[in-house]
Amino acid sequence: NCIEQHLEGSARARLTDRLGAALHCDTIVLLHDPQMAAAATLIETSAWEAGLCSGQRTDFRNFAHGRHVWLDKHPHGTFVLALTSDWTLPAWQAVERALPPIIRRYAVDFGQAGRAARFEALAFGLAFVEALGLAKGIDPGKPGVAEFGRRLFDSNVLHDIVTSDEAS
Numbered sequence: 001n002c003i004e005q006h007l008e009g010s011a012r013a014r015l016t017d018r019l020g021a022a023l024h025c026d027t028i029v030l031l032h033d034p035q036m037a038a039a040a041t042l043i044e045t046s047a048w049e050a051g052l053c054s055g056q057r058t059d060f061r062n063f064a065h066g067r068h069v070w071l072d073k074h075p076h077g078t079f080v081l082a083l084t085s086d087w088t089l090p091a092w093q094a095v096e097r098a099l100p101p102i103i104r105r106y107a108v109d110f111g112q113a114g115r116a117a118r119f120e121a122l123a124f125g126l127a128f129v130e131a132l133g134l135a136k137g138i139d140p141g142k143p144g145v146a147e148f149g150r151r152l153f154d155s156n157v158l159h160d161i162v163t164s165d166e167a168s
Contacts, residue, residue, distance in 0.1 A: 002120040006127045010129065016131040022104040023135030026077035029067065030057045035113035036083035039121035043081070047131040050143040052136050060091040072104055080105040081128070083121055085113030 003010055016023075023026055028047060032040035037059075045053040047097060058067045080103060084092045089109055108124055111118040133140040145153075 002116060003123045006123040012053065012127045012130060015028065015127055016134055019106060019131055019135075022106065023132050025079035025104070026053055027070070027074065027079070028053055028055045028085070028132075029063075029071065029078060029080045030055055031063050031080060031092070032057065032059055032083040033088040033110070033113060034059055035085055035087075035118055037112060038118060039083055039125040042122060042125040043128055045142045046125075046140050046144045050129075050138055050140040050149060052129075052132050052138055052140065060088050060095070063072065063095065072101070074102060075102045078103060082107035083118065084109045085126075086111055089135050 003160070006015075007119070030040050032046055040057045044057040047053050047055045053057075056067060056070065080099065082092045082095070082105065084107060092107055092109075096105060096107070108121075110121050129140050
């Protein structure tokens with residue numbers, strides 16, 4: 001049930017509708033509970049690798065050490081996504097109260113953050129990346145490859161470095 005609430009077709013459509021214009025952001029600040037690191041990495045990596053937007057992944061402790069400056073300088077193009085647990089929900093609530101109203105945000109709480117919740121967070125991450133891709137008109141699974149990207153894939157440079165390294 002916890003997976004279906006994120007990956008079932010109507011749930012994915014509701015997420016896309018709920019987030020709407022917020023997904024037309026240039027940057028996502030992905031504020032996450034340490035237990036939700038895998039889901040945060042999934043979202044951040046997918047956003048970069050599919051060219052959907054830039055991402056800044058941070059936990060609550062590091063957010064307090066300067067990550068908020070970006071929000072001050074770029075409030076209109078930034079979206080804050082929080083992945084919380086029972087342990088970090090109070091921290092998110094304090095952050096949310098402090099954020100200026102202009103900054104768009106969305107939070108998902110995963111309760112006690114046990115193994116099932118961490119798996120559920122991955123399911124949410126997949127649904128979120130799909131919604132972000134729909135908003136941007138890019139299929140995250142097939143974003144395309146630039147010509148210079150093909151040349152990078154075909155290059156033997158890294159292979160040559162490894163084979164010339166005595167330690168390898």
